[in-house]
Amino acid sequence: MNNVKFTSEIYAHSDHLMSHALKFTRDEDDAKDLLQETLIKGLRFAHSFDQGTNLRGWLYVIMRNTYINDYRKDTKRKAFVTVEEEITNGQLAISATKNAGESTFALEDINKAMASIKDEYRIPFKKYFEGYKYDEIAAELNLPIGTVKTHIHQARQGLKKYLKMYRS
Structure with a gap:
């Protein structure tokens, strides 16, 4: 045809x-x-x-x-x-870059928030934040995958609570 x-x-x-x-x-x-x-x-x-x-x-x-x-x-x-439930790099960047002065305070607050989280939650969260998958984190830290997911969830909850002033 x-x-x-x-x-x-x-x-x-x-x-x-x-x-x-x-x-x-x-x-x-x-x-x-x-x-x-x-x-x-x-x-x-x-x-x-x-x-x-x-x-x-x-x-x-x-x-x-x-x-x-x-x-x-x-x-x-x-x-x-x-998505408001997840604290992601993009959302933190948006809330942390309004201007140079606010950015400095926001980064300090983020660092304080990260420091306030227990190591057992912070380490898996940082790995996840850096782009590692749950199974990769579990293998590296020698933890069950469910524990890794729980720790990342707990870290998010702690960060949301600590950084609630940046919610728009």
């Missing part, structure tokens, strides 16, 4: 796909974006479409997968920005 014919067949299914896009997004503008992205991917991957199969179904699968992938990306981005 040539590109012109394939494009016209894809376009013939756009109204049906638009109704699915509206069900997914519940917003007309987002649905139009999703439909456009689906049609573009359909054209881009036309070579992988098997002649004689259901074109509408194939496009629907592309739309569904595109929506799911976008939803996951958006959820991860929002979770990174809005």
